[in-house]
Amino acid sequence: MALLTRFDTPAFLADVPAGSAFYNQWSAFVSRLIGxxxxxxxxxxxxxxxxxxxxxxxxKQLVWMGFPRxxxxxxxxxxxxxxxxxxxxxxxxxxxxxxxxxxxxDCDKKGKISRLTFVTExxxxxxxxxxxxxxxxxxxxxxxxxxxxxxADLRTGGGSYNKFNIWNTxxxxxxxxxxxxxxxxxxxxxxxxVNVSPPHRDNYEAEPGLSxxxxxxxxxxxxxxxxxxxxxxxxxxxxxxxxxxxGWDDSGFTKPNGTPAGNYWRIVRGSPGTVMRLIYEVPxxxxxxxxxxxxxxxxxxxxxxxxxHITVTIGGIAGTTAxx
Amino acid sequence: MATSKKKNLVKMxxxxxxxxxxxxxSSALNSKLLADFKLIIPEELKDIKVxxxxxxVAEDVPxxxxxxxxxxxxxxxxxxxxxxxxxxxxQHFLFYRIGKRDLCKSFLKWVxxxxxxxxxxxxxxxxxxxxxxRLGKKNTFLCSTWLNIAFSHDGIAKLTSATxxxxxxxxxxxxxxxxxxxxxxxxxxxGQRGSPSKWVVGGPKKEAxxxxxxxxxxxxxxxxxxxxxxxxxxxxxxxxxxxxKADTLPGELRGHxxxxxxxxxxxxxxxxxxxxxxxxxxxxxYIANTDPRRLYFSKPGQLLAWPGQFLLGEPRQSTEHLxxxxxxxxxxxxxxARGSYLVVRRLHQDVKTFYNFVESAAAGLGxxxxxxxxxxxxxxxxxxxLLRSPGADNPALGxxxxxxxxxxxxxxxxxxxxxxxxxxxxxxxxxxxxxxxxTVCPHFAHIRKINPRDSVTDLGKPEDNLARMILRRGIPxxxxxxxxxxxSPDLYKKERGLMFLSYxxxxxxxxxxxxxxxANSPVQPNFGGQDPVIGQNGTSRGRxxxxxxPTLGGTVRIKYREEWVIPxxxxxxxxxTISAVRDVLAS
Numbered sequence: 086m087a088l089l090t091r092f093d094t095p096a097f098l099a100d101v102p103a104g105s106a107f108y109n110q111w112s113a114f115v116s117r118l119i120g121x122x123x124x125x126x127x128x129x130x131x132x133x134x135x136x137x138x139x140x141x142x143x144x145k146q147l148v149w150m151g152f153p154r155x156x157x158x159x160x161x162x163x164x165x166x167x168x169x170x171x172x173x174x175x176x177x178x179x180x181x182x183x184x185x186x187x188x189x190x191d192c193d194k195k196g197k198i199s200r201l202t203f204v205t206e207x208x209x210x211x212x213x214x215x216x217x218x219x220x221x222x223x224x225x226x227x228x229x230x231x232x233x234x235x236x237a238d239l240r241t242g243g244g245s246y247n248k249f250n251i252w253n254t255x256x257x258x259x260x261x262x263x264x265x266x267x268x269x270x271x272x273x274x275x276x277x278x279v280n281v282s283p284p285h286r287d288n289y290e291a292e293p294g295l296s297x298x299x300x301x302x303x304x305x306x307x308x309x310x311x312x313x314x315x316x317x318x319x320x321x322x323x324x325x326x327x328x329x330x331x332g333w334d335d336s337g338f339t340k341p342n343g344t345p346a347g348n349y350w351r352i353v354r355g356s357p358g359t360v361m362r363l364i365y366e367v368p369x370x371x372x373x374x375x376x377x378x379x380x381x382x383x384x385x386x387x388x389x390x391x392x393x394h395i396t397v398t399i400g401g402i403a404g405t406t407a408x409x
Numbered sequence: 410m411a412t413s414k415k416k417n418l419v420k421m422x423x424x425x426x427x428x429x430x431x432x433x434x435s436s437a438l439n440s441k442l443l444a445d446f447k448l449i450i451p452e453e454l455k456d457i458k459v460x461x462x463x464x465x466v467a468e469d470v471p472x473x474x475x476x477x478x479x480x481x482x483x484x485x486x487x488x489x490x491x492x493x494x495x496x497x498x499x500q501h502f503l504f505y506r507i508g509k510r511d512l513c514k515s516f517l518k519w520v521x522x523x524x525x526x527x528x529x530x531x532x533x534x535x536x537x538x539x540x541x542x543r544l545g546k547k548n549t550f551l552c553s554t555w556l557n558i559a560f561s562h563d564g565i566a567k568l569t570s571a572t573x574x575x576x577x578x579x580x581x582x583x584x585x586x587x588x589x590x591x592x593x594x595x596x597x598x599x600g601q602r603g604s605p606s607k608w609v610v611g612g613p614k615k616e617a618x619x620x621x622x623x624x625x626x627x628x629x630x631x632x633x634x635x636x637x638x639x640x641x642x643x644x645x646x647x648x649x650x651x652x653x654k655a656d657t658l659p660g661e662l663r664g665h666x667x668x669x670x671x672x673x674x675x676x677x678x679x680x681x682x683x684x685x686x687x688x689x690x691x692x693x694x695y696i697a698n699t700d701p702r703r704l705y706f707s708k709p710g711q712l713l714a715w716p717g718q719f720l721l722g723e724p725r726q727s728t729e730h731l732x733x734x735x736x737x738x739x740x741x742x743x744x745x746a747r748g749s750y751l752v753v754r755r756l757h758q759d760v761k762t763f764y765n766f767v768e769s770a771a772a773g774l775g776x777x778x779x780x781x782x783x784x785x786x787x788x789x790x791x792x793x794x795l796l797r798s799p800g801a802d803n804p805a806l807g808x809x810x811x812x813x814x815x816x817x818x819x820x821x822x823x824x825x826x827x828x829x830x831x832x833x834x835x836x837x838x839x840x841x842x843x844x845x846x847x848t849v850c851p852h853f854a855h856i857r858k859i860n861p862r863d864s865v866t867d868l869g870k871p872e873d874n875l876a877r878m879i880l881r882r883g884i885p886x887x888x889x890x891x892x893x894x895x896x897s898p899d900l901y902k903k904e905r906g907l908m909f910l911s912y913x914x915x916x917x918x919x920x921x922x923x924x925x926x927x928a929n930s931p932v933q934p935n936f937g938g939q940d941p942v943i944g945q946n947g948t949s950r951g952r953x954x955x956x957x958x959p960t961l962g963g964t965v966r967i968k969y970r971e972e973w974v975i976p977x978x979x980x981x982x983x984x985x986t987i988s989a990v991r992d993v994l995a996s
Contacts, residue, residue, distance in 0.1 A: 143846040146936040149867045158728045287820040288863040288871045304870035332932040336947030337592030348949035381592030
């Protein structure tokens with residue numbers, strides 16, 4: 086595989102004009118996140134494909150459930166409703182939505198769910214873009230959330246980007262705010278899973294030491310990256326590095342009259358394969374809202390009931406020989 | 410083996426190689442594989458001898474957590490098709506609607522002594538195995554006839570009260586199969602083939618309150634028992650909604666399903682003991698003390714699960730640890746303890762359409778059709794796993810119960826240290842090599858979809874996989890078509906398929922999860938397309954499915970629309986203990 090000339094923006098987003106210096110800035114930022122982990126000899130390491138050339142043996146999409154598994158397992162194994170309630174709670178911090186997947190629930194005047202917005206965008210992207218061109222960030226917010234957004238709404242007292250701004254918390258959602266949902270954390274989880282000690286011969290031997298987290302994503306990434314690296318493979322992210330919505334399953338979603346629901350999904354940021362913002366909302370012409378629907382015969386009362394049918398992914402590549 | 414001479418039909422579409430078979434209909438094709446069954450099942454399969462599994466030495470597994478002991482009284486109370494399973498060649502399923510409540514209770518009082526227990530089935534199994542060992546032959550001429558029973562939510566409500574039935578914590582059980590059909594990806598439009606409206610049982614106004622399972626080694630004894638039960642039930646004003654006779658396929662196809670593949674190889678081992686005697690486990694343990702895998706495998710490839718995964722109120726499998734238990738569930742009425750939820754699905758198998766797809770797809774790829782079919786399943790027809798025999802079927806491997814399930818997906822598989830096993834000379838087949846890129850056994854392959862083994866999944870660590878396992882008790886129904894040299898048009902039209910039965914302690918977290926979350930999904934537990942055997946696409950995007958097929962020239966996405974496993978009935982039931990039938994439901 087030829088060296089990457091640079092890391093592209095997540096989902097190849099083009100929030101600033103082509104040729105802008107921002108694109109190199111973003112690539113350099115991702116390289117710094119990976120930094121210091123480029124491989125030496127012998128393989129089994131995480132590498133930066135903009136620095137190191139690797140003969141790619143294969144690609145692997147790591148996929149996991151968007152709904153926070155640790156709300157269900159092990160404690161709420163017999164009470165899933167409690168997990169739904171918990172996962173939807175605390176919308177100002179979305180503190181329980183810890184699978185690199187966050188959502189917002191909008192309700193109508195009757196208190197029924199009218200729209201669900203799911204995101205996988207990272208705060209780092211907005212930090213970087215803010216530092217480069219604040220107006221670009223404001224434009225994104227205006228497009229995605231409300232024309233009423235102002236630059237002042239998005240900055241801290243010190244002038245830096247405020248990821249906890251009202252349009253990303255109480256009045257809307259644009260990107261992750263949950264404490265551990267960052268691109269840096271995802272990179273750290275991946276790079277930290279290579280060459281762990283003691284080495285394991287298979288995934289059964291790896292547990293419980295490799296990942297004690299109750300989430301889906303942590304063991305998913307840790308086990309898979311470690312599995313590749315213990316074979317002496319060089320591991321990295323597939324370009325463009327990012328967290329994406331992999332799929333959504335609306336089997337068994339029904340209208341109030343019991344017939345199958347239509348395709349009420351809308352991709353708002355990204356494209357199939359690299360979706361980063363997904364909305365579930367019934368078109369007004371249908372005459373009902375999400376909260377009037379059922380899933381498998383059960384009324385939709387919480388966003389988590391839909392979130393559990395959505396998956397998140399990060400793309401990985403693994404190679405055999407490295408050349409600097 | 411046949412090799413297609415047809416032109417490779419793969420085209421490059423939108424950056425990915427594609428083979429679009431969505432316009433192919435079954436009537437347009439004729440299957441060479443079906444016409445010449447030697448292409449599916451090698452001749453030598455007929456002569457393979459079944460290895461004899463006898464109990465290993467009497468010793469508890471050192472280092473393992475204490476396991477619950479089910480003494481004779483408890484064994485005598487648990488229904489035998491749950492543990493260890495009837496596994497009879499001839500079975501008959503009766504689906505009833507309750508008529509007059511009191512008369513139904515009288516029927517239950519009458520039938521209770523006929524309900525076969527775990528103790529009875531285990532005793533027969535011991536006798537059968539020792540006889541087979543002594544004779545050195547498959548056929549022992551031993552015979553028994555057994556009966557089990559299970560009740561739907563509505564059936565329990567009729568026999569107790571709505572409040573009592575509502576106290577079952579499994580919401581899917583309370584809702585019933587038909588209401589969950591869409592969630593399972595089944596067709597749901599009224600009148601559509603496969604939708605509950607077309608089901609022979611379990612659809613609207615056809616929901617059964619009671620299912621009675623009668624099983625025997627002898628068809629005539631089975632018929633006698635069925636006749637007796639039906640007469641008694643009719644006298645109790647119970648309405649027979651539907652009945653299904655089912656038999657294992659004949660000859661060398663015994664143990665195979667209608668597509669020709671050996672079924673039921675990979676079952677979880679159940680933890681627990683049948684006495685406090687050392688080593689007296691429900692599932693015998695064959696891994697030597699020198700091998701740390703003794704803590705989680707009963708024999709090579711058979712993972713051990715805690716009994717609460719199948720019996721309510723017993724210690725369950727941890728979702729976070731390979732061999733530690735998790736607390737028992739308590740969300741059910743007290744009398745339901747040690748009972749099990751029973752999922753019944755009558756699945757029609759369109760054998761011709763399946764093999765038409767196999768042949769047209771293989772031809773499109775320019776590859777051997779039998780190998781293509783094996784890659785859909787993950788095993789060869791004999792049961793030999795692709796990972797241990799990638800090039801061709803190996804019937805001896807398929808028949809070796811210590812070898813045919815011993816393989817990992819993500820890493821090289823190491824030989825197991827086994828205890829001394831009388832009559833077994835060891836696993837000398839090539840061990841499986843790591844297939845983490847799924848080029849040998851693809852991610853979509855049936856066995857990789859529904860049993861990811863050591864792989865991590867969309868739900869995280871491989872330990873979670875253990876809590877998803879089910880006890881499968883299925884049996885084919887209808888006359889076989891594979892292996893028939895010149896099948897008549899009438900034979901094509903005959904109903905055939907699988908009576909799928911599985912026992913679980915959570916319908917939603919076990920059976921439904923396997924079907925919806927993994928078999929039906931093109932991206933879960935790993936990217937690669939839907940399970941081409943049982944996967945369905947019930948989404949708003951239409952029923953077209955795909956598989957990302959690995960070839961030397963890169964991945965080819967094969968899109969298809971035809972369906973060959975079609976739900977035609979079933980129900981969600983609960984199989985209580987025998988004492989619960991007698992003291993609660995019949996009282």
